[in-house]
Amino acid sequence: MVEDKGIVELFSRRDERGIQEARRKYGGFCFKIAINLLGVKEDAEECVSDALYAAWRQIPPAVPRSMRAFLGRITRNLSISRYRTATAQKRGGGMEELLCELEECLPDRKGLDDQVDSRALTELISRWLDSLTTGDRELFVRRYWYGDSLQDMAGDLEQSPRELAQRTFWMRKKLKQVLEREGYTV
Secondary structure: OOOOHHHHHHHHOOOOOOHHHHHHHHHHHHHHHHHHHHOOOHHHHHHHHHHHHHHHHHOOOOEEEEEEEHHHHOOOOOOOOHHHHHHHHHOOOHHHHHHHHOOOOOOOOHHHEEEEEOOHHHHHHHHHHHHOOOHHHHHHHHHHOOOOHHHHHEEEEEHOOOHHHHHHHHEEEEEEEHHHHOOOOO
């Protein structure tokens, strides 16, 4: 299998084998992100293709250090956009539960630009994530970034979905406290 540097080099040379290699290496990873957020196989597959095309357009000038993270971020952003479009059309999707869970600990979107720029918020949340144990950080990121279900994670993390739900509840509560302490309206 071609390493990330080789894939980036293929993209940079505009060699279409780069797309094939990226799909072979990261297609399953990207599909899992998309299907977790969208819940519709066809939409998820289209998001993966769109993500690979977006990467093709961005490299160069972008030179990602990690193709996995680069493609994962693109796939997640495209999936969220597709979800918003589907929701506006009343189709729904697999992200509703995640948004409901996080709603109680995220800053009020009204006036967020007035409170602080999004980069400061990102840094604050990153510091908070760094303060968690490795296991809690993995759980939080898998649940709220990759959209993994509690049921899917239960086997991997050797805990019941109910125990994982409790852990995520307490983490959201702690995140809310940190944000409020820093002056965010939650």
